[in-house]
Amino acid sequence: MNQHTALLDVRDLVVRYGAVTAVDHVSFTVDAGETLALNGPSGCGKSSTVAAVLQLRRPESGSVRFEGRELTTLSERELRPLRPRMQPVFQDPYGSLSPRHRIRDAVAEPLRVQGRWDAAGPARVAALLDRVGLDPAYGDRFPHELSGGQCQRAGIARALASEPRLLVLDEPVSALDPSVRAGVLNLLADLQDDLGLAYLFICHDRAVVRHFADRAVEMRGGRLVPA
Numbered sequence: 001m002n003q004h005t006a007l008l009d010v011r012d013l014v015v016r017y018g019a020v021t022a023v024d025h026v027s028f029t030v031d032a033g034e035t036l037a038l039n040g041p042s043g044c045g046k047s048s049t050v051a052a053v054l055q056l057r058r059p060e061s062g063s064v065r066f067e068g069r070e071l072t073t074l075s076e077r078e079l080r081p082l083r084p085r086m087q088p089v090f091q092d093p094y095g096s097l098s099p100r101h102r103i104r105d106a107v108a109e110p111l112r113v114q115g116r117w118d119a120a121g122p123a124r125v126a127a128l129l130d131r132v133g134l135d136p137a138y139g140d141r142f143p144h145e146l147s148g149g150q151c152q153r154a155g156i157a158r159a160l161a162s163e164p165r166l167l168v169l170d171e172p173v174s175a176l177d178p179s180v181r182a183g184v185l186n187l188l189a190d191l192q193d194d195l196g197l198a199y200l201f202i203c204h205d206r207a208v209v210r211h212f213a214d215r216a217v218e219m220r221g222g223r224l225v226p227a
């Protein structure tokens with residue numbers, strides 16, 4: 001008998017917007033500690049897949065099992081304690097941080113919301129900023145006072161504050177200056193080694209996929225095709 005349980009197991013996922021089928025019976029798995037790349041041209045359904053995996057948009061049908069639990073049948077209330085364990089990092093580094101909050105508060109927010117804020121909170125935030133290669137003094141700044149690469153690092157620190165097991169990386173370096181992309185990808189690789197994180201890595205750049213991913217699947221017109 002096969003005892004293996006994937007961290008994320010997506011089966012026959014279907015996402016529709018009215019008459020448009022954006023994701024058409026897509027199945028894949030991501031194991032603990034591995035990187036699966038989901039690759040494909042614009043409009044093929046990558047973001048819709050991400051939204052359904054994160055249960056930001058409920059799929060039409062299909063199954064999303066995370067840590068052995070079926071997410072599609074859970075209520076919003078039942079999902080709440082599981083959400084910290086699967087964190088998104090989006091393409092637009094400024095979009096994932098509120099422009100009105102200092103970086104320190106953005107990184108602290110998950111700790112506060114999850115009831116984990118205590119006297120050690122400020123040191124925890126400083127350690128998270130340091131871990132992503134940002135001088136903790138940057139905690140005083142607002143997102144617009146950081147470069148795109150620094151802002152993406154801050155977004156990663158915020159995601160790490162939730163102590164996730166899976167990061168859903170939706171084109172995390174595509175909006176960045178080519179000169180800083182490698183630094184952010186190296187950071188993600190280091191974090192994976194240190195923390196055993198799994199990555200679902202959405203990317204349209206085949207060279208990056210080849211370099212960064214353990215496995216890759218390719219999407220066309222809402223379906224998976226051989227990579």
Ligand SMILES: Nc1ncnc2c1ncn2[C@@H]1O[C@H](COP(=O)(O)OP(=O)(O)OP(=O)(O)O)[C@@H](O)[C@H]1O
Pocket residue numbers: 017020021022040041042043044045046047048049
């Ligand atoms: N909210 C929506 N309403 C209607 N159609 C949508 C909506 N979101 C996406 N679509 C359609 O679903 C299909 C898949 O879009 P999706 O954004 O998931 O693809 P993608 O591969 O992520 O593209 P991109 O890389 O450009 O973001 C496209 O045909 C798109 O036009």
